[in-house]
Amino acid sequence: MDLSSTFADVWTRAQEPVVMDGLLQVAAATVLATVVVGLSRWRKLQLETELATAFVRGFVQIVAMGLLIGVLLTVPLAWSGVILIGMVAGATWISRQRGEGLPGVTRISLLAIGVGAGIVIVLMTWAGAIEATVRSLVPVGSMVIANAMKINGLALDRFKEEIDSNRDVIEVGLSLGAPPQAVLAERVRDSVRASLIPVVDSLKSLGWVWIPGIMAGMILAGENPIYAALYQFVIMAMIFAAGGLTSVISSLLLSREVITEAEQLQKIDA
Known part of the structure; x- marks a missing residue:
């Protein structure tokens, strides 16, 4: 497995226009999630930290997995x-x-x-x-x-x-x-x-x-x-x-x- 070519292919995919479309959709979803966090703070539910952390963590993890899958398709x-x-x-x-x-x-x-x-x-x-x-x-x-x-x-x-x-x-x-x-x-x-x-x-x-x-x-x-x-x-x-x-x-x-x-x-x- 040629790691340099594999990562180059993943980087190329990350620069495709569809990725920008996905980021705009993420921004829209983030607005909705922010409303939920704001409601939690307003109603003093004390869930805003957990909700915000879970949302950010989920985004980072799923994007990392998307990048990883691009590499995984070439491994044994x-x-x-x-x-x-x-x-x-x-x-x-x-x-x-x-x-x-x-x-x-x-x-x-x-x-x-x-x-x-x-x-x-x-x-x-x-x-x-x-x-x-x-x-x-x-x-x-x-x-x-x-x-x-x-x-x-x-x-x-x-x-x-x-x-x-x-x-x-x-x-x-x-x-x-x-x-x-x-x-x-x-x-x-x-x-x-x-x-x-x-x-x-x-x-x-x-x-x-x-x-x-x-x-x-x-x-x-x-x-x-x-x-x-x-x-x-x-x-x-x-x-x-x-x-x-x-x-x-x-x-x-x-x-x-x-x-x-x-x-x-x-x-x-x-």
Whole structure:
């Protein structure tokens, strides 16, 4: 791989007129985002710093990824595995913050996202739904990992809330000699259920309330609309499967981690 020619090609693409059009569109979107930040400040929601940081960070990261993809199209297939592993690590770091204070939250998040998203990516690549190429594995794999990250964050947040708000009930059950997993079964169930609400609602509204970007893009590119619809459903099914596996693994492992060897509930830091 000739790095100099690769970067020269990326630089040439960055100077194309369409990029300037994109920057003007970003400016328009930024105005809308600024209104939201301003409303947060006006209503004293205390979210403006997080909202502004997330917006700027998202812009920088997606542009960096766009530049990186230009380089990735020329690298060997093996690099896609390295990139996806890096994405899993990043997803772990971001989602773990929702469960700050839970014992073993980083390790469990890494395992849950890695296994949940990894199984789906490997299986669907083997099935041919994801082409075994860098240009296919990285974008589609990133969607699966990102949604697993979101669902893991929701599961951690809900599990922590369930433990905090039901500590007395849990401790009474444990003191009466009930098996820890039986005492925490409802907490696990509620965590999994709450974390899957967004993806379940997306499946319910698929093709009715909204037409997802991949399907719309394929149709605009001239692809058979029926095949575009089928492939979009496959993508949603992958997201659902990866999210479900991630949520279940994360919640079950946490339910074991919060119980001590003496079968007592650990104290969870705020």
